[in-house]
Amino acid sequence: MEKVIKVNYRNKETREFINETSLLEISDSFKRYYNYPILIANVNNDLVELGEKVSGKCKVDFYDRSSTIGHAVYERSACLMLIAAVKRVLGADAVLHIEHSMDNGIFCRVKGVEFDKPVMKKIEGTMRELCKQDLHFSKISVARIDAIHYFRKKQQMDKVKVLKYISNTYVNLYRLEDVYDYFFGEMAYSTKQIDEFKLTYIKDNGFIMSLPTLTNPECTLDYVHRPMIFNSFLDYTEWGSLVGISEAADLNEIVSKGNYKEVIRLSEAYYESQLTRIADKIYDNKENVKFVLLAGPSSSGKTTTAKKLCVYLQSKGFRTHTISIDDYFLSRNETPKNELGEYDFESIKAIDTNLFNKHLTKLLAGEKVLLPEYNFIEGKKEFHKNYLQLKENDIVVIEGLHALNDELTMAIERQNKFKIFISPLTQLNVDHHNRIHTSDTRKLRRIIRDNKYRGYSAADTLRMWGNISAGEVKWIFPFQDDIDSIINSALVYELGVLKTYAEPLLFSVEETDPIYPEAIRLINFLRNFLPIPSDDVPKDSVLREFIGGSGF
Numbered sequence: 001m002e003k004v005i006k007v008n009y010r011n012k013e014t015r016e017f018i019n020e021t022s023l024l025e026i027s028d029s030f031k032r033y034y035n036y037p038i039l040i041a042n043v044n045n046d047l048v049e050l051g052e053k054v055s056g057k058c059k060v061d062f063y064d065r066s067s068t069i070g071h072a073v074y075e076r077s078a079c080l081m082l083i084a085a086v087k088r089v090l091g092a093d094a095v096l097h098i099e100h101s102m103d104n105g106i107f108c109r110v111k112g113v114e115f116d117k118p119v120m121k122k123i124e125g126t127m128r129e130l131c132k133q134d135l136h137f138s139k140i141s142v143a144r145i146d147a148i149h150y151f152r153k154k155q156q157m158d159k160v161k162v163l164k165y166i167s168n169t170y171v172n173l174y175r176l177e178d179v180y181d182y183f184f185g186e187m188a189y190s191t192k193q194i195d196e197f198k199l200t201y202i203k204d205n206g207f208i209m210s211l212p213t214l215t216n217p218e219c220t221l222d223y224v225h226r227p228m229i230f231n232s233f234l235d236y237t238e239w240g241s242l243v244g245i246s247e248a249a250d251l252n253e254i255v256s257k258g259n260y261k262e263v264i265r266l267s268e269a270y271y272e273s274q275l276t277r278i279a280d281k282i283y284d285n286k287e288n289v290k291f292v293l294l295a296g297p298s299s300s301g302k303t304t305t306a307k308k309l310c311v312y313l314q315s316k317g318f319r320t321h322t323i324s325i326d327d328y329f330l331s332r333n334e335t336p337k338n339e340l341g342e343y344d345f346e347s348i349k350a351i352d353t354n355l356f357n358k359h360l361t362k363l364l365a366g367e368k369v370l371l372p373e374y375n376f377i378e379g380k381k382e383f384h385k386n387y388l389q390l391k392e393n394d395i396v397v398i399e400g401l402h403a404l405n406d407e408l409t410m411a412i413e414r415q416n417k418f419k420i421f422i423s424p425l426t427q428l429n430v431d432h433h434n435r436i437h438t439s440d441t442r443k444l445r446r447i448i449r450d451n452k453y454r455g456y457s458a459a460d461t462l463r464m465w466g467n468i469s470a471g472e473v474k475w476i477f478p479f480q481d482d483i484d485s486i487i488n489s490a491l492v493y494e495l496g497v498l499k500t501y502a503e504p505l506l507f508s509v510e511e512t513d514p515i516y517p518e519a520i521r522l523i524n525f526l527r528n529f530l531p532i533p534s535d536d537v538p539k540d541s542v543l544r545e546f547i548g549g550s551g552f
Helices: 023-028 068-090 117-133 144-153 157-164 227-242 248-256 260-284 302-315 353-364 438-454 458-475 494-507 516-526
Strands: 004-009 013-018 040-043 046-048 058-063 095-102 105-111 138-143 170-176 179-182 198-202 206-210 291-295 319-324 369-375 380-388 394-399 417-423 485-488
Touching: 013 023, 023 040, 023 058, 040 068, 046 516, 058 068, 068 095, 068 105, 068 117, 068 170, 068 179, 068 206, 068 516, 095 206, 095 227, 105 198, 117 198, 138 144, 144 157, 144 170, 144 179, 157 179, 157 248, 227 485, 248 260, 248 494, 260 302, 260 417, 260 485, 291 302, 302 319, 302 394, 353 369, 438 458, 438 494, 438 516, 458 494, 458 516, 494 516
Parallel strands: 004 058, 291 394, 291 417, 319 394, 417 485
Antiparallel strands: 004 013, 040 046, 040 058, 095 105, 105 206, 138 170, 170 179, 198 206, 369 380
8 A cells, every 4th residue: 555645735735645746746736826837846944846756744835936936946947948949049059148137037148159130039939849848857966076077078168167166066957958057046847837938139239038027927028128227237247257257256266366355446446437427427417416316226235325426426526415315204103004004114105205395496496494304213203403505516415215206306307316226236147047136146235234233134134025125126116217327336256255244144044934945045056156255345345334344
């Protein structure tokens, strides 16, 4: 008689299965709870691919592409499909670079062969053929040294270099058809599950592979080209190539030789050069610009950047002032609530926009204004003789979540505002096919800062991240098109520094914590980087806002 095991799903129901039943078969019993194909399983709080078998009593959960975990699996699987399709269409000489996120997709380039829009369409068609063929993504555990020998034989030196700096004895490779590749994350079960994507040609550059998003998992939206952000990514990518750091192994090689100090100086100089250009642009329009508005997603380095920008503006002869949007919160009893009945402090409706616009209008007219100071303990605005009056060479820097939203400054004409979007637009990749998510850089920054200054654990921050991201999608990203400049606050060396601070915090996450799989993902991600001491990080670096020791 075959052994029967009990599988509990989300504490909702328990079902019995024959021992050694695959998770794919088990997931079929619970697919009614999902709108999209199930991609990955959580077994006793450990992420497990659907091809694995269950051999004992356990608790399970599953994820489709509408979840953060499922979306990451969907993206990796789509990337391997793309790699296989490029090889089918263009052969082994084609080198695919999967570079960075853009709008609702990923920017990619094909090098080594002729590439144009018709070729891209063939690749897209081949991906759809792979989807229809329902091919299995196979995982193979191999000795790291054997993997290095294999990729060297295939002339895939990006893989050889990145595996050199990983201490693991064994690594996981994934196979689709005759393509073997290294990914540090789980895959879907088959190509049939990756049924939504679009490729969009970008003239002279490459193409965008667009995928369903967390906010729109049903289908793939058309790509919306944002030239300013796109060019900012390209500029930083080209700069990285000029200094010889495009991928993790490039940075690791420099660190292994003890030459990271020069990289720190070069990276800081690139960041500073952006502030110089922006100060010049504002100076050239000094007759009109009175308000500099700075906004970006969480942990972009807004506070330090605002203070440093003030210094650059002062060097141009401006007298700078700062206004905190937080001081214009409505009284707590007037603050709107979200669907859970909690105060929604992220909503622009929580800001006294009428008073804010009234004050800006008076300042623009040269009148003296009594600015508020918000008492967060009492939950109300207070006024303590904090007066401000603008003169000819005065300029106000306003930094905050809603700074780019015209509802915040509706009484002020566009010509009087200079809008800046800031984000760490990471140009560094792990290798040709494993990109580094901008959100991961911000997440690591936030984990360190929250622990250092707010007493939060890594688990606390990771649990909050979903709400943080939702707020950014609603209140920041919709306004990034109407901007005058971009500040890329990414530092090419920072992941090596962040590793020394974040890794111990991530190891503190308990194995029973629901957020544990995400902590493990970040730990595995950081294994691709050698640690860099923070001693040589300048006191005025934007990185000091997170690791401490800032001169500001």
